Amino acid sequence: MDSHSVATAPGELVGGVDPHSHPSFLRHHFESVGQQREAASFGMWIFLLTEVMFFGGMFCAYLIFRNWYHPAFVAGSNTLDITLGTTNTAVLIGSSFTMAMAVYSAEMRRRSQLILFLTLTIVLGFAFLGIKAVEYHQKFVDHHIPGPNFSIQEFVHPSNPHAIPLSPDMAQKTQIYFSLYFAMTGMHALHMIIGISLLFFMVWRASQNAYTEGHIMPVENFGLYWHFVDIVWIFLFPLLYLISRYR
Amino acid sequence: MSTIISLPDQATARLPRKSFLNEEYGIKSWLLTGDHKRIAILYLVSITFFFVIGGALAGLIRMELLTPPSDLMATDTYNKVFSMHGIIMIFLFLVPSVPATIGNFLIPLMVGARDLAFPKINLLSWYLYMAGGLIIFAAMVLGGVDSGWTFTTPLSTHYLNTHVTTAAIGIFLAGFSSIFTGLNFIVTVHRMRCPGMTWFRLPLFVWSHYATSIIMILGTPVLAITLVLVALERTLDIGVFDPSKGGDPLLFQHLFWFYSHPAVYIMILPGMAVISEVISTFSRKRVFGYTAVAFSSVAIAVFGFLVWEHHMFIMGVSQYSALVFSLLTMLVAVPSAIKIFNWTMTLYRGSITFETPMLYAFGFMGLFTIGGLTGVFLATLGMDVHLTETYFIVAHFHFVMVGGMLMAYLAGIHFWWPKMTGRMYPEAISKVSAIVTFIGFIVTFFPQFLLGYLGMPRRYASYPADFQVLNVFSTAGATILGIGYLLPMLYLPWSLVYGAIAGDNPWQATGLEWQIQSPPLTVNFVEIPVMDHEAYDYEWLANKTVHEVQTVG
Amino acid sequence: MTEKIDPEHQEQHIVGPPVYLTIVITLLVLTAVTTGVAFIDLGVFNPIIALAIACFKASLVVLFFMHIKYSSRLLKMTVLCGLFTFMLLMTLTMTDYISRAWGMW
Numbered sequence: 001m002d003s004h005s006v007a008t009a010p011g012e013l014v015g016g017v018d019p020h021s022h023p024s025f026l027r028h029h030f031e032s033v034g035q036q037r038e039a040a041s042f043g044m045w046i047f048l049l050t051e052v053m054f055f056g057g058m059f060c061a062y063l064i065f066r067n068w069y070h071p072a073f074v075a076g077s078n079t080l081d082i083t084l085g086t087t088n089t090a091v092l093i094g095s096s097f098t099m100a101m102a103v104y105s106a107e108m109r110r111r112s113q114l115i116l117f118l119t120l121t122i123v124l125g126f127a128f129l130g131i132k133a134v135e136y137h138q139k140f141v142d143h144h145i146p147g148p149n150f151s152i153q154e155f156v157h158p159s160n161p162h163a164i165p166l167s168p169d170m171a172q173k174t175q176i177y178f179s180l181y182f183a184m185t186g187m188h189a190l191h192m193i194i195g196i197s198l199l200f201f202m203v204w205r206a207s208q209n210a211y212t213e214g215h216i217m218p219v220e221n222f223g224l225y226w227h228f229v230d231i232v233w234i235f236l237f238p239l240l241y242l243i244s245r246y247r
Numbered sequence: 248m249s250t251i252i253s254l255p256d257q258a259t260a261r262l263p264r265k266s267f268l269n270e271e272y273g274i275k276s277w278l279l280t281g282d283h284k285r286i287a288i289l290y291l292v293s294i295t296f297f298f299v300i301g302g303a304l305a306g307l308i309r310m311e312l313l314t315p316p317s318d319l320m321a322t323d324t325y326n327k328v329f330s331m332h333g334i335i336m337i338f339l340f341l342v343p344s345v346p347a348t349i350g351n352f353l354i355p356l357m358v359g360a361r362d363l364a365f366p367k368i369n370l371l372s373w374y375l376y377m378a379g380g381l382i383i384f385a386a387m388v389l390g391g392v393d394s395g396w397t398f399t400t401p402l403s404t405h406y407l408n409t410h411v412t413t414a415a416i417g418i419f420l421a422g423f424s425s426i427f428t429g430l431n432f433i434v435t436v437h438r439m440r441c442p443g444m445t446w447f448r449l450p451l452f453v454w455s456h457y458a459t460s461i462i463m464i465l466g467t468p469v470l471a472i473t474l475v476l477v478a479l480e481r482t483l484d485i486g487v488f489d490p491s492k493g494g495d496p497l498l499f500q501h502l503f504w505f506y507s508h509p510a511v512y513i514m515i516l517p518g519m520a521v522i523s524e525v526i527s528t529f530s531r532k533r534v535f536g537y538t539a540v541a542f543s544s545v546a547i548a549v550f551g552f553l554v555w556e557h558h559m560f561i562m563g564v565s566q567y568s569a570l571v572f573s574l575l576t577m578l579v580a581v582p583s584a585i586k587i588f589n590w591t592m593t594l595y596r597g598s599i600t601f602e603t604p605m606l607y608a609f610g611f612m613g614l615f616t617i618g619g620l621t622g623v624f625l626a627t628l629g630m631d632v633h634l635t636e637t638y639f640i641v642a643h644f645h646f647v648m649v650g651g652m653l654m655a656y657l658a659g660i661h662f663w664w665p666k667m668t669g670r671m672y673p674e675a676i677s678k679v680s681a682i683v684t685f686i687g688f689i690v691t692f693f694p695q696f697l698l699g700y701l702g703m704p705r706r707y708a709s710y711p712a713d714f715q716v717l718n719v720f721s722t723a724g725a726t727i728l729g730i731g732y733l734l735p736m737l738y739l740p741w742s743l744v745y746g747a748i749a750g751d752n753p754w755q756a757t758g759l760e761w762q763i764q765s766p767p768l769t770v771n772f773v774e775i776p777v778m779d780h781e782a783y784d785y786e787w788l789a790n791k792t793v794h795e796v797q798t799v800g
Numbered sequence: 801m802t803e804k805i806d807p808e809h810q811e812q813h814i815v816g817p818p819v820y821l822t823i824v825i826t827l828l829v830l831t832a833v834t835t836g837v838a839f840i841d842l843g844v845f846n847p848i849i850a851l852a853i854a855c856f857k858a859s860l861v862v863l864f865f866m867h868i869k870y871s872s873r874l875l876k877m878t879v880l881c882g883l884f885t886f887m888l889l890m891t892l893t894m895t896d897y898i899s900r901a902w903g904m905w
Binding site: 027028029030031035038039040042043046047049050051052053054055056057058060061064065068069146147148172173175176179180182183187 | 355360361362363364365366368426430431433434437438439464465466467468469471472473475476479483484485486487492493494495498501502505770775
């Protein structure tokens, strides 16, 4: 297969199959590699559209309850560990960078570099999940996981002398905050776990030279997914961790 | 002006030696296929299965309502029966009915492609549908769900001991199946059109499915996350929708109807897609106002997202907001009316013939118009307070969904049956069944308008004796309707073996799908066609011999 | 509109490491800024600034990491379509929540 199957000229999309360029990854129902690639990338974007709306429902709930129970959201937000949260944001942005570099390596057809960046993305992904697990554990210890064991003690009689105590009624509403916290970060973490599983598969395929001979679509599309998960976190971080921190 | 074309003599027609049906044999060649036509057949079989179950439940409901007291079943059983009827009919029949079967089969053929853009995702969507369907079926067998198909919180989250979570998981999976169908359609329409197939040469069938797909991919995920939150509320007690913890049950309604109102357009738009094709073909005339019909599909899809709150007018939403939504709701009537008007104008001075699909299409136009106009009643705030949660609303959405969508679905199945199978359905008996369906439908659901207007509430197993006469009419009509649906289920399989050979283009229709052999080859087109004429160009068809689109392999 | 000049199609553009590095450093700096600003009392502007920075960061990711800046108009429209529907969900739901108590006190 030749090099121009990577960078496809627009004219090539229209005509029939070029007999000189018919790589093995071109599926039978596509006329050209360019068409296949554009279809795949467009399809991925449409899938991301559904993901936007999937998280959108929770963001909508967040907006409403934050306005209704602002003091409870402030108190709940201030119990989160901002150092871990900021670190995690940096880790995830870093993983987005390594993923972007992985796409670049595939485009440049550098196999070992591709494997390196994919592996780095996995490592950073696990780092994120690890830090998240520490935070979840802390919430578990504090009885801040919604459900029968939820405790409002910390909000009615705060241990931190600077914190403003809430009335028991408003303190109950912190449970809504934590429900949304766990639903949103949990759904985000689920997307990370799915992403990391796919990354393992891709490292294995990359080692077989699957993506460095012109067929970079899977890497590119996975990159889109991974960046999307990053974007969700970019919004979750200020919304969940940074409510009125100056208190 | 219509072009007069005589239907071809089918006596000389022969089945093609090779087609997608006999390309490969064995159960594996079906279950692992990537061929959109085979996946369409898989869908056709499975949604018929769920339709039969949903229909049987409808029969039980009508039987219970034959007499005023709840004597056939206990009231909580009745709750389960109507809930399962709604869940199965909406999520497992109406949403995938036309898009996943007829649409799946035809969209690549109509745009001149060899397959949908992502055949594996297409197959995955069928497996998700089956998984979702079987989980919902399991929920029913294990004891059912009695929350109604709307899963209203906090009833569904805190007061029910039935299989709500199981059903929610099933709907979640079925939802992703429809997301993948929609994704595939959009990418196919954008990326796989054959040379010369510009947007305004696409058949209106494709336009409508494009609009449907937009709703599928943008609406369904909101339903998915809502059901996830309901499931989390039931299992982990998180409290987002629980008023006792400060949550808001109305928020559930907002999120649920954000999908479920556009979902009714997921159900009706593909029906309109079928009707556009059928009306044009059997009037032998280009659809009047092609552009208007095309854009009205997209307009319905967009307006569909702006009106959901009309399901919540009596639930304590803001009056001011309700006012806005009431006006927006009436706006949807405009594109729907454009469609009906344009179809009527297509009929005007056409060379109309009354084959079975056309009879169903006439049924659609009449019943959909009644259903749509009563929708305007319900959009009016003052009327809605009186009519909502009564049988008026039941009759309204059954006129649109059953009278509209099911008629269109049957029209489509009959219309493309020769293309799918290569054989004709028996014309005489199918005409009888179309008429029986129409009569049965009117007798079943028209009395429900009256019942609702008189104030009979929906979702109750018993009712005051004054309402019995109309209810008996309704149940009698349901019996006739049942026969109307049973007949195609008998004669269509019969025609697979004994039906007359159809030939390539038995209706002398203009779509690309009719210019190839029936049933088509697995690759659809031996040579990718070049579209050199407008859609519905009957002049072109009459002079077609010079422009033969493709050779049969 | 013929296929050849169809704006839906566009040549593949390869983005290089310098661009990615610039973006990732900007993103990290903005993360530090948004965290820092949260500790300063700015009244109503706290959430506004936080969201503005988040939107800016997200736009950088979409435009450069996800290559939308170099993509066809179709993909740009797709992204806008998603945003539009998301805004519909938010604003139309809020019409209810904002005005629910009007005239009831």
